[in-house]
Amino acid sequence: MLKCDFCEEESESVVRVAIDENYDRLTERHVKKYACQECSAKKEAARKGQCDPK
Numbered sequence: 001m002l003k004c005d006f007c008e009e010e011s012e013s014v015v016r017v018a019i020d021e022n023y024d025r026l027t028e029r030h031v032k033k034y035a036c037q038e039c040s041a042k043k044e045a046a047r048k049g050q051c052d053p054k
């Protein structure tokens with residue numbers, strides 16, 4: 001079981017995501033983290049839906 005780096009819940013299916021842009025500017029340019037399906041979807045939605053009111 002792997003643990004999601006975002007919500008810290010364990011999940012059977014996490015996806016590796018590369019944190020880019022201004023997320024970790026002060027450290028590494030691309031940091032690999034694991035996200036569960038839910039957090040991955042949220043992240044993807046945030047990246048695509050810049051016009052989203054939320």
Ligand SMILES: [Zn+2]
Pocket residue numbers: 004005006007008009035036037038039040
């Ligand atoms: Zn998560």
